[in-house]
Amino acid sequence: MDKIPILRMGAFLLVTIQVDLYDRLALNLEADLVQMVNKTNAKGVLIDISAVSIVDSFMGRIIGNIASMSKILDAETVVVGMQPAVAITLIELGLPLKGVHTALDMEKGMNLLRSMIDVDDENEDLESEENDFITE
Amino acid sequence: MILSLSKDTVQVLKETDVVFLRNRVKEVAVKIKMGLVNQTRLLTAASELVRNMMRYANGGVCMIEVVSSGRMNGVRLTFSDSGPGIPDIAAAMRDGFSTGRSLGLGLPGTKRLVNEFDIKSKVGEGTVVTILKWANG
Numbered sequence: 001m002d003k004i005p006i007l008r009m010g011a012f013l014l015v016t017i018q019v020d021l022y023d024r025l026a027l028n029l030e031a032d033l034v035q036m037v038n039k040t041n042a043k044g045v046l047i048d049i050s051a052v053s054i055v056d057s058f059m060g061r062i063i064g065n066i067a068s069m070s071k072i073l074d075a076e077t078v079v080v081g082m083q084p085a086v087a088i089t090l091i092e093l094g095l096p097l098k099g100v101h102t103a104l105d106m107e108k109g110m111n112l113l114r115s116m117i118d119v120d121d122e123n124e125d126l127e128s129e130e131n132d133f134i135t136e
Numbered sequence: 137m138i139l140s141l142s143k144d145t146v147q148v149l150k151e152t153d154v155v156f157l158r159n160r161v162k163e164v165a166v167k168i169k170m171g172l173v174n175q176t177r178l179l180t181a182a183s184e185l186v187r188n189m190m191r192y193a194n195g196g197v198c199m200i201e202v203v204s205s206g207r208m209n210g211v212r213l214t215f216s217d218s219g220p221g222i223p224d225i226a227a228a229m230r231d232g233f234s235t236g237r238s239l240g241l242g243l244p245g246t247k248r249l250v251n252e253f254d255i256k257s258k259v260g261e262g263t264v265v266t267i268l269k270w271a272n273g
Contacts, residue, residue: 020155023187054158054176056183057241085176093180093245094231 004029006036011043012113013075018051026062034069042075044113048106050081060095067100076116077101080109138268140212141202149195154186157198161213164200168209170271177249178211178269184242185215185265191236193219193262203268210251210270218262225255 002025007014013036015029033045045066049055055063067077078101090097101116103109144164146157161182165175182198189196196217203212222228229247234240247253252268 020158022151022154024151054179054183056180056187057239057245058187061239083176085173088173089176089180089249092177092248093184094241094248095239095245 004032006033008036008040008042011041011117012110013037013040013042013045014048015046016048016051021052021055021059023058026059030062030066030069033066034073037070037073037075043117045070045075045077046106046109046113047077047079048081048109049079049086050083050105052086053083055082055086055090057093057095060090060093060097064097064100071099076113078103078109078112080104080106138203138205138212141204141209144200146198146200147195148186148189148198151190153195154183154190157186158183161200161211164202164211165269165271168202168211168271170211170269174269174271174273178213178267181246181249181267181269182213184246185213185267188242188265189215189217189219189263193217196262208270208272210268210273212266212268215265216262217264221259221261221263222255222257223259225257229255 002019004015004017004025013033015033036042037045047063047066063079070077080103082102101112103112144160146160148154148157158179161179162175165178170178186198196215199214201212203210227233229243231244232240246267250267250269251273254266255263257263
């Protein structure tokens, strides 16, 4: 059984979908991801779909579900790396993915997530340490 | 006049067959030099139709054809199942109509993605959906 890995990076969860999605795999990802958000107290979820060549109505719905489910668990979702052809197809299909934040690439997605999430104490400490280091 | 140049059938009975079918369709589309956006449209349409077949009819058969009409080449897919059939095709073709708990975009969305779309269904006998996408259409 295929499984899509979910990586934790600080307060964020990273998911890179590298395989062709089929329905069961997408449903499992939805369940795993929502559970991980709860378990790790994640504040943000970043889903990289740059290797996904097609998104149909079912997968689009799953992406929307993940965003809404994460939202009510107090985590923001950003989908990054959508191929232009996939964007064209989604709109023609009639699935504008409302309520899902998107960014062009991983870096922009990460910045978007950071800007959406209040910087918590831990991060502030880290930043001030970095600043100290630079001044020394 | 549309001529069929090659013909291939794929049985779809379990979910992993869906991935296999998508790959076969992609191969054929690449072979006739279909552009990337049209390939994506065709594959997405195929994905929608094969899901319907799996969900409502427990699977079926897909025929993949390379077709030609003068200077144009294209891919024609015919999805046949022997499921329960669709009692009201006009309703099924409306955006947002669904008897399963889905978004109801499958059939109308698919029609928007392809050049030709045909659906025939008999209650109790099954459904046949044919779509055609030209390489540059």
